[in-house]
Amino acid sequence: MKFSPLTQRRIAQFKANRRGYWSLRIFGILFFIILFAEFIANDKPLLVSFEGKWYTPIFRNYPETHWGGKFQTVTNYRDTYVKNLIEKKGWMIFPPIPYSINTVNFNLNVPAPSPPSSDNWLGTDDQGRDVLARLIYGFRISIFFGLILTFFSSIIGVLAGAIQGYFGGRIDLIFQRIIEIWSGLPILYLLIILSSIIEPSFWLLLGIMLLFSWMMLVAVVRAEFFRTRSLDYIRAAEALGVPTWRIMLRHMLPNAMVATITYLPFILNGSITTLTTLDFLGFGLPPGSASLGELLTQGKNHVQSPWLGLTGFFSLAFLLSLLIFIGEAIRDAFDPRKVTFR
Amino acid sequence: MTLLRIENLSVHFKNHHQPTMEAVKDVSFQLDQGETLALVGESGSGKSVTALSILGLLPYPMAFHPTGSVLFHGQELLNASESSLRAVRGHDIGMIFQEPMTALNPLHTIEQQIAEPLLIHKNMTKSQAKERVIDLLHLVGFPDGVNRLQAYPHQLSGGQRQRVMIAMALACEPQLLIADEPTTALDVTIQASIIELISSLQKQFKMALLLISHDLGMVRKMAQKIVVLQEGKIVEKGLTQKVLSQPRHPYTKHLIASEPSGHPSPPVSPRATLLETKDLNVTFKGQKKSWVSRGSLDVHAVDGISFSLAAGETLGIVGESGSGKSTLAYAILKLVESKGYIQFCCNNLQELSRSTLRILRPQMQIIFQDPFSSLNPRLSINQIIAEGLEIHQKHLDAKTRDHMVQTILKEVGLPTAARHRYPHEFSGGQRQRIAIARALILKPKLLILDEPTSALDRSIQAEVITLLRDLQARYHLAYIFISHDLKVVRAMSHRIMVMKEGHIIEEGLTEKIFTKPKNEYTKSLIRASFDNLPSTPKRKK
Numbered sequence: 001m002k003f004s005p006l007t008q009r010r011i012a013q014f015k016a017n018r019r020g021y022w023s024l025r026i027f028g029i030l031f032f033i034i035l036f037a038e039f040i041a042n043d044k045p046l047l048v049s050f051e052g053k054w055y056t057p058i059f060r061n062y063p064e065t066h067w068g069g070k071f072q073t074v075t076n077y078r079d080t081y082v083k084n085l086i087e088k089k090g091w092m093i094f095p096p097i098p099y100s101i102n103t104v105n106f107n108l109n110v111p112a113p114s115p116p117s118s119d120n121w122l123g124t125d126d127q128g129r130d131v132l133a134r135l136i137y138g139f140r141i142s143i144f145f146g147l148i149l150t151f152f153s154s155i156i157g158v159l160a161g162a163i164q165g166y167f168g169g170r171i172d173l174i175f176q177r178i179i180e181i182w183s184g185l186p187i188l189y190l191l192i193i194l195s196s197i198i199e200p201s202f203w204l205l206l207g208i209m210l211l212f213s214w215m216m217l218v219a220v221v222r223a224e225f226f227r228t229r230s231l232d233y234i235r236a237a238e239a240l241g242v243p244t245w246r247i248m249l250r251h252m253l254p255n256a257m258v259a260t261i262t263y264l265p266f267i268l269n270g271s272i273t274t275l276t277t278l279d280f281l282g283f284g285l286p287p288g289s290a291s292l293g294e295l296l297t298q299g300k301n302h303v304q305s306p307w308l309g310l311t312g313f314f315s316l317a318f319l320l321s322l323l324i325f326i327g328e329a330i331r332d333a334f335d336p337r338k339v340t341f342r
Numbered sequence: 343m344t345l346l347r348i349e350n351l352s353v354h355f356k357n358h359h360q361p362t363m364e365a366v367k368d369v370s371f372q373l374d375q376g377e378t379l380a381l382v383g384e385s386g387s388g389k390s391v392t393a394l395s396i397l398g399l400l401p402y403p404m405a406f407h408p409t410g411s412v413l414f415h416g417q418e419l420l421n422a423s424e425s426s427l428r429a430v431r432g433h434d435i436g437m438i439f440q441e442p443m444t445a446l447n448p449l450h451t452i453e454q455q456i457a458e459p460l461l462i463h464k465n466m467t468k469s470q471a472k473e474r475v476i477d478l479l480h481l482v483g484f485p486d487g488v489n490r491l492q493a494y495p496h497q498l499s500g501g502q503r504q505r506v507m508i509a510m511a512l513a514c515e516p517q518l519l520i521a522d523e524p525t526t527a528l529d530v531t532i533q534a535s536i537i538e539l540i541s542s543l544q545k546q547f548k549m550a551l552l553l554i555s556h557d558l559g560m561v562r563k564m565a566q567k568i569v570v571l572q573e574g575k576i577v578e579k580g581l582t583q584k585v586l587s588q589p590r591h592p593y594t595k596h597l598i599a600s601e602p603s604g605h606p607s608p609p610v611s612p613r614a615t616l617l618e619t620k621d622l623n624v625t626f627k628g629q630k631k632s633w634v635s636r637g638s639l640d641v642h643a644v645d646g647i648s649f650s651l652a653a654g655e656t657l658g659i660v661g662e663s664g665s666g667k668s669t670l671a672y673a674i675l676k677l678v679e680s681k682g683y684i685q686f687c688c689n690n691l692q693e694l695s696r697s698t699l700r701i702l703r704p705q706m707q708i709i710f711q712d713p714f715s716s717l718n719p720r721l722s723i724n725q726i727i728a729e730g731l732e733i734h735q736k737h738l739d740a741k742t743r744d745h746m747v748q749t750i751l752k753e754v755g756l757p758t759a760a761r762h763r764y765p766h767e768f769s770g771g772q773r774q775r776i777a778i779a780r781a782l783i784l785k786p787k788l789l790i791l792d793e794p795t796s797a798l799d800r801s802i803q804a805e806v807i808t809l810l811r812d813l814q815a816r817y818h819l820a821y822i823f824i825s826h827d828l829k830v831v832r833a834m835s836h837r838i839m840v841m842k843e844g845h846i847i848e849e850g851l852t853e854k855i856f857t858k859p860k861n862e863y864t865k866s867l868i869r870a871s872f873d874n875l876p877s878t879p880k881r882k883k
């Protein structure tokens with residue numbers, strides 16, 4: 001793929017910001033790893049060899065009777081009884097972290113929350129669940145929530161900003177007043193009230209957040225469209241008889257995209273923080289699901305078990321810092337006046 | 343006595359990931375007290391960069407000087423410390439910039455701006471400074487300014503702003519004045535008086551003047567010595583009279599030869615009327631007079647204009663900035679709302695729906711003044727030129743379109759390989775050719791040229807004018823040629839219309855207007871542009 005000189009310059013500018021470039025690499029690797037969280041932290045073995053045949057319990061459930069046990073229920077591979085059954089006629093490989101989100105470690109020597117050990121690298125929480133496993137799943141849900149929310153709110157925001165900026169006048173005036181009123185609504189209280197009526201799910205939470213988060217981009221895109229509107233090449237396109245939608249899409253939107261892309265990492269950050277806040281307060285994702293906010297709550301409730309709070313704090317700070325650094329590098333990349341030296 | 347001595351000055355610009363750009367190479371010249379030296383060259387020749395490096399105003403450390411020295415009274419200014427430079431700037435060396443719009447701070451009153459160097463360099467009290475400001479305003483021929491000390495730059499006209507800038511530069515009675523294209527942004531009639539002002543002030547204060555200009559007419563009258571720059575190198579220097587009358591270097595000859603000349607080829611008869619307007623009005627809604635009153639201060643940009651244009655004819659529209667020329671063009675193309683009658687190709691444009699109008703659009707096209715903002719920087723040349731075809735001739739396949747783009751590129755004198763590149767890779771003149779190609783590919787009958795050559799250097803101007811004349815002869819195009827530059831208009835138009843404040847004040851055949859102008863305003867315009875200098879007292883009598 002061949003990039004235009006402008007894009008090449010931007011990529012070079014992005015790479016020149018070493019901190020941002022490294023942040024992007026680290027974020028990319030982490031993101032790739034957590035995509036496969038089920039293969040890293042799971043209470044089911046990756047591979048079982050039993051009576052000469054191979055099984056992958058991650059993809060299929062087998063009843064305990066299949067291995068010669070007594071129950072018809074789904075096998076609990078961490079049970080010593082089952083382990084012995086399987087290892088008599090074969091072997092099995094567990095993922096590096098043999099715990100899933102809600103796997104309770106019943107073999108603890110100390111009461112939960114237990115401190116970090118060779119078994120639970122980051123300790124367990126107050127219900128005896130492995131913190132590292134929950135961290136990985138919580139990380140994933142936070143990033144996904146952030147990405148999806150950012151994606152949809154950018155689309156709506158750019159669209160709204162484009163319409164206001166292009167047509168201006170009365171449409172702009174009315175839209176702006178609506179946004180002012182709408183942005184005055186207290187989101188947090190609204191969510192608290194809603195979650196006391198219905199149980200929030202991932203998508204419901206996303207939808208409610210979306211109702212309010214699209215406004216962040218409107219101002220930038222609107223201003224950019226206002227500015228571009230008066231340029232000669234827009235006038236030339238009008239004189240050529242180019243239809244309005246095509247002018248907006250082809251001639252004006254690319255200009256607005258610079259500002260939009262610059263803002264994206266910061267919006268992503270904001271989305272993740274909001275989800276964490278809600279989880280921390282207990283109004284976020286349904287109880288039992290892993291999340292960074294829930295980890296922080298546990299840290300607050302168990303001050304004598306610092307591994308909970310510290311893990312929550314450091315992972316959140318790390319994620320947010322990475323995204324901010326990437327955002328800074330993108331901002332540099334799109335800054336036409338930026339002069340870099342080595 | 344030598345006041346300023348520049349020796350082997352080089353300026354390089356370095357940007358990360360880009361090759362070093364050598365803007366000025368080995369430039370040497372000297373300037374004596376009371377003398378005027380002109381730096382002449384086309385845009386990008388390094389004139390302004392040379393001047394800015396005297397005062398250390400370049401974007402360091404992106405810019406740097408591998409060699410050279412700038413001696414002012416024997417004091418080295420190049421790479422001098424910021425504090426020692428600051429003592430010189432505005433005190434011993436004053437500077438006038440090209441664009442009075444942006445060179446004044448919009449948030450400061452004119453009193454504050456002119457008094458600033460006085461407060462800094464002369465340690466004056468506020469009341470002393472105010473007295474001096476009033477003196478200066480009289481000096482620069484802006485006595486009305488005394489009553490408008492609290493005015494902000496946007497409340498002044500372009501000429502008044504330039505006078506305020508000159509007052510700022512002169513405040514501390516500098517020994518050297520650097521004037522970077524001091525009149526380029528101004529209307530012709532104002533240009534003449536500003537030149538007159540600068541040269542009389544120079545005599546009065548025995549200042550040395552470093553004049554940067556591309557206007558050879560002005561240079562001839564003001565400067566004793568001339569330095570011709572091409573691509574950062576001095577190609578010729580010497581006494582102005584000698585260099586301009588007997589140029590030795592081909593580049594200097596080229597510069598001198600590129601003053602616009604010639605005449606349009608006579609229009610072909612029979613002459614069918616292509617465009618006609620009757621009583622065309624454009625009004626911009628102004629500010630409300632006050633909170634309660636209903637009336638508002640509307641601006642009548644175009645006020646009752648009626649004219650007609652035949653196929654294959656060129657109508658020149660002349661006027662100073664703010665006279666409504668461009669607004670008239672936009673109104674004809676229905677790019678702004680207007681009242682009145684516009685007939686184009688037997689259609690009343692005012693009654694057509696948007697979609698019918700879109701079908702007519704290919705017939706009438708426009709070229710804008712600024713070739714940098716009239717091409718979308720994100721599209722390739724191919725995409726820019728082919729856009730009209732994609733909309734109006736949908737039946738064409740990609741191959742035919744590409745072929746047509748290549749043909750039109752050849753026609754406007756650009757290599758066909760240019761179509762895969764982006765606008766920023768082209769110079770101003772080439773971009774203007776691209777804009778012409780974009781308009782011509784639709785085979786229009788009417789082409790409106792809104793100051794198509796004003797942003798270009800003289801020699802490129804001449805090329806564009808020749809191209810436009812050729813195209814007119816070949817395709818029988820009708821032009822509306824809008825310009826404030828009478829020399830160019832004369833070289834292009836069959837008929838001329840002079841506009842002032844939205845009205846037509848004189849109209850007629852080109853030669854008639856130029857030889858026997860009736861209106862006083864037309865006379866002053868012609869005098870100002872063909873006789874660049876100050877109508878000397880003798881001539882006034």
